[in-house]
Amino acid sequence: NAGVTQTPKFRVLKTGQSMTLLCAQDMNHEYMYWYRQDPGMGLRLIHYSVGEGTTAKGEVPDGYNVSRLKKQNFLLGLESAAPSQTSVYFCASSLDWARDQKRYFGPGTRLTVT
Amino acid sequence: AQKVTQAQTEISVVEKEDVTLDCVYETRDTTYYLFWYKQPPSGELVFLIRRNSFDEQNEISGRYSWNFQKSTSSFNFTITASQVVDSAVYFCALSEATGANSKLTFGKGITLSVRP
Numbered sequence: 001n002a003g004v005t006q007t008p009k010f011r012v013l014k015t016g017q018s019m020t021l022l023c024a025q026d027m028n029h030e031y032m033y034w035y036r037q038d039p040g041m042g043l044r045l046i047h048y049s050v051g052e053g054t055t056a057k058g059e060v061p062d063g064y065n066v067s068r069l070k071k072q073n074f075l076l077g078l079e080s081a082a083p084s085q086t087s088v089y090f091c092a093s094s095l096d097w098a099r100d101q102k103r104y105f106g107p108g109t110r111l112t113v114t
Numbered sequence: 115a116q117k118v119t120q121a122q123t124e125i126s127v128v129e130k131e132d133v134t135l136d137c138v139y140e141t142r143d144t145t146y147y148l149f150w151y152k153q154p155p156s157g158e159l160v161f162l163i164r165r166n167s168f169d170e171q172n173e174i175s176g177r178y179s180w181n182f183q184k185s186t187s188s189f190n191f192t193i194t195a196s197q198v199v200d201s202a203v204y205f206c207a208l209s210e211a212t213g214a215n216s217k218l219t220f221g222k223g224i225t226l227s228v229r230p
Contacts, residue, residue: 042220042223044220045217092159102149103159104161106158107157
């Protein structure tokens with residue numbers, strides 16, 4: 001039982017390049033989330049999914065796209081990377097939408113855009 | 115709108131000292147949940163505790179204790195006899211119900227350094 005895994009762990013992009021971050025969970029969770037963490041900002045929600053085939057915008061969605069083609073995977077795409085997207089990205093999952101459900105977080109992906 | 119404030123940004127203590135990390139929240143909901151997460155230098159986020167708005171009992175788990183006070187909208191976290199391994203960033207978070215969008219709002223985090 002690996003929990004939540006993220007690929008890759010580190011990546012350096014040049015401005016304008018594109019990439020996809022992969023999140024996978026093996027806990028059969030319905031809900032999945034992408035957060036970004038910036039110094040002094042805490043974690044901010046980018047996009048989330050309430051189930052296979054569904055996605056929704058979070059707090060800071062601009063410049064990102066997501067897809068949830070399979071229940072266990074949640075992909076975060078950057079179509080044209082910008083230096084402002086330099087951050088640590090965390091994927092998380094939870095069993096359902098109830099308020100008491102804790103998020104299980106992946107180990108994070110450190111992305112640098114030059 | 116919900117909000118979590120962690121006014122302390124960095125705290126440094128010597129090993130074996132007690133330390134309290136403050137968390138103040140704002141919400142219009144009567145039912146909500148509060149969380150604490152730990153982020154050690156390795157970077158992962160570790161769940162510590164979850165508390166619902168109807169349960170104001172303090173909780174103790176080993177050297178960790180939490181003081182939830184609705185009257186002051188605070189959910190403070192105390193580490194007793196701190197150890198070097200407690201060095202980490204600690205996040206307080208609030209979850210309130212909005213149907214399918216159960217948003218989890220994080221504070222900005224408190225960096226705790228425990229010196230030997």
